[in-house]
Amino acid sequence: MGRSPCCEKVHTNKGAWTKEEDERLVAHVRAHGEGCWRSLPKAAGLLRCGKSCRLRWINYLRPDLKRGNFTQEEDDLIINLHSLLGNKWSIIAGRLSGRTDNEIKNYWNTHIRRKLLARGIDPATHRPISFGKDEDKSSNSSCSDESSSSSSAQQQQQQQLPQLFRVPDLNLELRISPPEPLADDDGQMERLLCFRCSLGSSKECKCNISNSKDGFLGFATRSVGLKKNCLMS
DNA sequence: AAAGACCGCAACCGCGTCATT
C-alpha cells in the first residue's frame, strides 16, 4: 500500500517555471505568507503541485536569498560543517544566511567535492584518500595501536595537507540526558540549548531560545540541556 | 562553424517524520 500522491498529476505543469507563475506565487506568499503548500496552488491560481511551489519559493523566489558566487569564508564553513554533520544540507544551509540547502548541495557536488578530490581528500570522510579505506576497517579505534603506528608516508601526506584539511579525529559521540536546573552566578536560570535553533533551523522552531551568544555551531560553552520540542527531526 | 562532451543548476521524486483524526 503506497502513499497517495501529493497532488493530482494530470492537471499540473512540470518543468521550468514561467515569469507569470513566479509572479503569481510571489504575490500569493506576500499576501498570505508561507505554509499550506498543498492548498496554495489552487488559491494562487497555479497549475502546480504544492511541493513544487514550496521548492520554487524556498530555492529561488524568497526575498532574502543571496545570489552569486560563494565566498572563501562560505567555502570553508561548508567544508567544516560537512565534516561534522555530513550531508545535512538543510542544517548547513541554516548556518549560511541567504543560502539554500539545494544551492549548497549543488555547490558541494559540483565544486567542493572536486576541489577536495583534487587535493587527495575523500569528500565523504574528509580524510586523505589513499589510506582512508584501510583505516576505516579499524576506525572508531583511534586509541588503538594500529592507528598510532601509521606509516611515515601517511604522516608525510598528512603534513602536506593545507591547514584547513587536517581534520582532527572528532569524537562526535553524543549523550542526551535530562537537563539539570542550571543557575547563573546572579541566580538566573541558564539558557537551554535548542538543537534546532543552534543548527540553523530556528525558523520552524517555537522555542524562543536565542543562540546569538553561543560559540561554534551555537553550542553553549557550559552544560547542554535539550528542550523536547526542539529536537531535530 | 558544427557536433559532441561536459558542467552547473533548477526541478522532480521518494521517503521519513510529525501532527492530526
Add this chain to the structure above:
DNA sequence: AAATGACGCGGTTGCGGTCTT
C-alpha cells in the same frame, strides 16, 4: 494505537549553456 495527511529533506535527473575538438 493505527491510519492518514502534510511537510521537509536528500538523492537524482534533465535541460540549457559553455567548452573542446
